[in-house]
Amino acid sequence: MTSSLSDVQSSFPEPTTGQGPRSPAPGLTAAFDPERFHDGAAAIVTRLTRYLGDHSVRGLDLLDPAVLLKAARDLMTHETAHIADFDADRVNQIVDLYTGTGIPVYSPGYMGRQFSGVVPLASLIDLVGSVVNQPSSFYEAGQLPSVAERLMAEHLNHFIGWEPGRYAMVTTSGGSLANMTALLAARDRAFPQIWTRGAGGTPGPPAIAVSEQTHYSVTRAAGVLGIGERQIIRLPADSAGRIRPDLAGPALDEAHRRGLRPFCLVASAGTTAMGAFDPLEELAAVARRYGLWLHVDGAHGASLLLSDHHRHKLRGIDQADSLTWDAHKMLFMPAPCTLLFYRDAATARGAFRQRASYVFDEEPDPYSAYDSADKNFECTKRPMIMPLWAVWSVYGPALFAQKIDRLCEVTRQAADMIAAEPDFAVAHRPESNILCFRYRPPGLQDATAHRLQLEIRNRIRGGGRFFISKVDIDAVAALRVVVMNHLIDAGHLAMLIAEIRDIGQQVLRASAATGNDQRNGSHT
């Protein structure tokens, strides 16, 4: 060792004290100038304030990518040899293009997806985090974020009900990563040898049981982990999209007969398609009976725990082993901000099992107890907890509860209004803030109805006043609204219903005129 070190040193040139690098170029220093930051911030904040104040009913202005590509390219400096002179106008044009081409998430016309306009204070704290840049996998690097994780875990676990001192929570970059991490912990409990020996040597193929309605990230995780899609046991759901616990046992028995080794049951709270809540209490009993880890994908619906009116939908959550909870969905935070809870902290450490000397300390100290790098996938992790902790600290939990209550109420109202229309059909009674329905005048065949919904959805999007989504339910497309904006009211819903009917009738008339009478389903 010593000799090789001196070898390295002897190959060095003489020290060049006094001949070091020149000072950094003025253009480089100027790019980090605090005053430039200050002035730039003022211009941007003015624009964002105007953006936040625009509550006009708008959907999406979907641009031809080639047109947008050219516009964006034209905003790029051609200077390559030197640092380009700062051009405040160019920055403003970039910001205008950015704010102008997105889904207007603060508009009541936006009802399409599970992200939303965030609590503005969250964005400001996000800005602080972006500047102070404290990766929060290690206490050393992100002291306050590490502590804030602890505090938020405590406050949120109050609603979950796990044993203090035993549960654990880590933040991670999105629900997909949280679901995968939980599956890894579950796999490690059942097959601890896989981490070192690989997946090849298990007595039978490891398998997971999921709802027909499970999010694609769960089945994707099975592919990633080498479980294989064939080893995914699909548990039947009822017409509302909830796993039927009475059919779960037989499905698991059948899997065992096929030689599979199920180790995890993934329930949803709620599902992406319809916002349905699986019966957790009954499924916990199934999981116990079959020795399965119970993971609850509450990416969307775990936030309902904060509401006195809706908490009961997660009854049984205290019996789960792990829970995915996206704060960037129903806690209205900038994405991503996902919280992964474990009932038992000891199992959390099973997900990943490694050490690296440049980050992990040899001898744990008082600080390393607050490190999360042994429990989350990321090495460099954004301090995503900070916007949530700050908003919670300033406004308290009622901000979330009240907004959630309102969104669910408006969604129920939407279901009532649509159910009252003779040419519409709701697909389910909404359990949260997601509602699926169809424009379906009597007599349409399924195939025709399917194409009609897709066409309506695209024309609505093209019309630019509303933005809604679509989903297949029992192989027939349905329209889908996700009420994420507390400004949406019955007036907006009535406008949307009228617009859907107008478009639907236009489409049907046009088909009839071209001799392609969709009502008779002549084309399937």
Add this chain to the structure above:
Amino acid sequence: MTSSLSDVQSSFPEPTTGQGPRSPAPGLTAAFDPERFHDGAAAIVTRLTRYLGDHSVRGLDLLDPAVLLKAARDLMTHETAHIADFDADRVNQIVDLYTGTGIPVYSPGYMGRQFSGVVPLASLIDLVGSVVNQPSSFYEAGQLPSVAERLMAEHLNHFIGWEPGRYAMVTTSGGSLANMTALLAARDRAFPQIWTRGAGGTPGPPAIAVSEQTHYSVTRAAGVLGIGERQIIRLPADSAGRIRPDLAGPALDEAHRRGLRPFCLVASAGTTAMGAFDPLEELAAVARRYGLWLHVDGAHGASLLLSDHHRHKLRGIDQADSLTWDAHKMLFMPAPCTLLFYRDAATARGAFRQRASYVFDEEPDPYSAYDSADKNFECTKRPMIMPLWAVWSVYGPALFAQKIDRLCEVTRQAADMIAAEPDFAVAHRPESNILCFRYRPPGLQDATAHRLQLEIRNRIRGGGRFFISKVDIDAVAALRVVVMNHLIDAGHLAMLIAEIRDIGQQVLRASAATGNDQRNGSHT
């Protein structure tokens, strides 16, 4: 279908038109008030401007977590029943605690890790992204981010040199996720059946070849994918930390003799410990010979491609199959912002192979060509490209090249200065901006030297003027500086050297005084 729908509807109460939910509570509306955002932004920007202007030489003020926990808890409102009245002072205190307890990444005293003070304009664009909240896995949701990904890929690939129209790039949440994603694509090329059938049925255990010096995220990914740590083939490195291509072949031959089925070779550009660049050209030849996918983990060092002086360290990158490139390291962006490049877009789609009706369109349209959700792990993905694209558009590539050149120059100067000190030993000639060295007066045994570096590192951290890290090299701890700040100059380096010597001598004297003469290595 139809009958179950009407069943659902018949269970509905009568529509309650006119009896909808009350208006949202005033406290809820106020939390989204644009003026509140505007005023809050002004206060925060003032604080951040001051923060950015503080260039005093400071390290880390590491607080007792219990003390910080109490301080943070005291900042949380106790109001739970109602939305708490807005308290601007509370927000200011939160921001002060946040900025005051982090590693001061803009200070020349910070030399510890691979994250840094970001380009301030990047943070402002990050703020816009946080407010407009455009998840960028789908063109529909994030039009400009999707287009910006295309443009940045084009500009950066100019330096990689892959065939236009054939390569692909996706952004993803961190280097760990990018490395795992690339391994999945590689696995799919070699073992396409694993995704559906699982990892159990391959003819021999799939294996990957990595450097002894590889980042822990790569070996962790092997655990995640069910490859198993035992199937990791460790390729020997030279004393500078670079894979020895002459020993790679024999190691792979030996693996084949053991029955393993290597499918991927992971090279580093550069390594985390020492910033070493593996010889890509030679390793590409090895990969070709053995039919391996060549993945280059350039999380830290890919950015050197932008520098005329340092580009040559990545010679051969054009022959790789994939490349991980962290813009939150040497492109000075807020974390995370990772770019994953593939030489062949067709292979990128092998990493994940799924469809979900609520997000993926049945019939691809002009828009879906810009979607990235089929190529990245995340469903909801932060528009992380935007800060990078905006800074690049405004300043051009020279901003990055000049900063990188300066950081590497200062690091070389540090190596020269340290090599000239008789009681110090550098561990390698730095190839980039990472330098490892030891305070090692002659005569110390390895075990004593090991403990001495750890103690020095902790005392430096405790002293609060500098922040450096440590790493084990050949099982002996070394001190490690990462020069991420262009304001660091020879004066700061001289101060650091003096401080290390002072502390090192104190530690050695204290050991001698207690009869525990570390020079004799009486305790091992």
